[in-house]
Amino acid sequence: MALVQITLPHHQYEISIEPGILDRVGSRLREVAPHERCGVVSDQSVWGLYGKRLQSSLEEADYRPFLATLKPGEVSKSLSTVEAVHATMFDAPLERRSPILALGGGVTGDIAGFVAATHLRGVPFVQCPTSLLAMVDSSVGGKTGVNVPQGKNLLGAFHQPVWVAADPLVLTSLPERELRCGLAECIKHAVIRDPALFEYMGREMEALLGLSPEAMVELVRWNVEIKAAVVMEDEREAGVRAHLNLGHTFGHAIEACAGYGEVLHGEAVALGMVAAARTAKEFGLCSSEVESELVSLLKSAGLPVRVALPDSGKLMAAMEMDKKVEGGRVRLVLPTQIGHVEIRDDVPSACVHAGWDAIRL
Ligand SMILES: NC(=O)c1ccc[n+]([C@@H]2O[C@H](COP(=O)([O-])OP(=O)(O)OC[C@H]3O[C@@H](n4cnc5c(N)ncnc54)[C@H](O)[C@@H]3O)[C@@H](O)[C@H]2O)c1
Numbered sequence: 001m002a003l004v005q006i007t008l009p010h011h012q013y014e015i016s017i018e019p020g021i022l023d024r025v026g027s028r029l030r031e032v033a034p035h036e037r038c039g040v041v042s043d044q045s046v047w048g049l050y051g052k053r054l055q056s057s058l059e060e061a062d063y064r065p066f067l068a069t070l071k072p073g074e075v076s077k078s079l080s081t082v083e084a085v086h087a088t089m090f091d092a093p094l095e096r097r098s099p100i101l102a103l104g105g106g107v108t109g110d111i112a113g114f115v116a117a118t119h120l121r122g123v124p125f126v127q128c129p130t131s132l133l134a135m136v137d138s139s140v141g142g143k144t145g146v147n148v149p150q151g152k153n154l155l156g157a158f159h160q161p162v163w164v165a166a167d168p169l170v171l172t173s174l175p176e177r178e179l180r181c182g183l184a185e186c187i188k189h190a191v192i193r194d195p196a197l198f199e200y201m202g203r204e205m206e207a208l209l210g211l212s213p214e215a216m217v218e219l220v221r222w223n224v225e226i227k228a229a230v231v232m233e234d235e236r237e238a239g240v241r242a243h244l245n246l247g248h249t250f251g252h253a254i255e256a257c258a259g260y261g262e263v264l265h266g267e268a269v270a271l272g273m274v275a276a277a278r279t280a281k282e283f284g285l286c287s288s289e290v291e292s293e294l295v296s297l298l299k300s301a302g303l304p305v306r307v308a309l310p311d312s313g314k315l316m317a318a319m320e321m322d323k324k325v326e327g328g329r330v331r332l333v334l335p336t337q338i339g340h341v342e343i344r345d346d347v348p349s350a351c352v353h354a355g356w357d358a359i360r361l
Contacts (some may be wrong), residue, residue, distance in 0.1 A: 003017070018166070041108055042103040057269075081146075100112055105178070168217050256321070273361045279334060
């Protein structure tokens with residue numbers, strides 16, 4: 001069991017990483033967001049697996065939960081889903097102090113968080129992440145996002161949760177491809193600021209892929225601490241938090257060109273990190289060993305390092321739609337060594353093309 005504290009200028013909350021905590025969510029929720037009603041957002045698969053346990057725990061703590069379920073996957077991260085979830089919360093009806101809980105992966109967290117940020121101008125939000133990606137990344141830090149035809153996560157709000165409850169035991173039912181996607185985000189954390197984590201993951205990859213409970217608690221704790229430290233330094237992404245976007249500008253373009261859901265988010269980030277490493281090398285920021293060490297760790301986690309891509313013009317246009325464009329210049333997070341990155345907006349397009357070529361099948 002591990003506890004990580006997030007302290008921000010106007011808000012403080014805890015992240016509990018605890019095997020079996022799913023059955024104790026209701027009693028702890030009483031302390032952080034007491035009310036007679038609560039909203040619950042989950043996807044249909046996760047709800048089928050764990051919904052009854054969460055519901056019992058809430059009812060035992062005297063909450064009346066009102067449930068909105070989503071179709072699993074990225075396809076649900078749309079404004080029409082947001083509208084449908086709001087409608088359920090109005091029917092309940094929720095009040096300003098009624099919390100909304102997210103039980104699921106990053107998609108559920110992003111939708112529930114966006115609804116919580118906007119319902120009645122904001123209600124308390126609780127994350128119960130069930131995918132590795134959601135535990136180590138999306139549930140921590142208060143970013144929410146919705147996809148629109150113009151691009152991924154282009155609508156959103158910052159809305160910090162009042163509590164995050166991660167139960168690593170639920171990862172046993174996570175499809176292996178999704179587990180690997182979570183590992184991609186952990187590798188990203190290691191590349192941006194922790195060579196010791198990079199080395200640990202290389203050494204323990206078998207235990208991690210085998211879901212050893214001790215290794216999983218350790219991995220989630222370590223990564224939550226990294227993410228929490230970054231968020232505490234820079235809540236609103238004015239500086240260092242942007243480092244977390246390593247691989248994302250390339251990755252979002254891959255997702256947009258492939259059609260959301262074809263290449264999974266974590267896979268796109270894995271590919272994007274390789275493209276960023278090659279771009280950095282071409283730009284003279286790092287040695288070729290950075291790319292080869294990264295490729296070797298990603299491969300050991302079973303992640304893709306090459307993919308079929310459309311022509312460069314399409315990819316460059318998709319990159320320019322990304323939120324990280326400032327004053328018309330694409331800002332890229334580039335590794336200088338394992339454990340250190342830089343943000344650059346002066347990368348010649350030839351280097352970016354070389355990045356794309358590095359991952360083109
Ligand atoms: N807000 C943020 O800061 C942030 C950060 C990173 C990623 N994201 C977003 O997160 C999303 C990706 O998250 P994700 O990979 O968790 O996707 P997801 O929510 O689609 O979950 C992946 C799949 O795993 C299933 N699943 C989840 N937990 C399970 C479990 N314990 N057992 C069995 N099946 C389970 C889901 O039903 C789904 O099919 C993307 O939309 C991305 O943009 C947001």
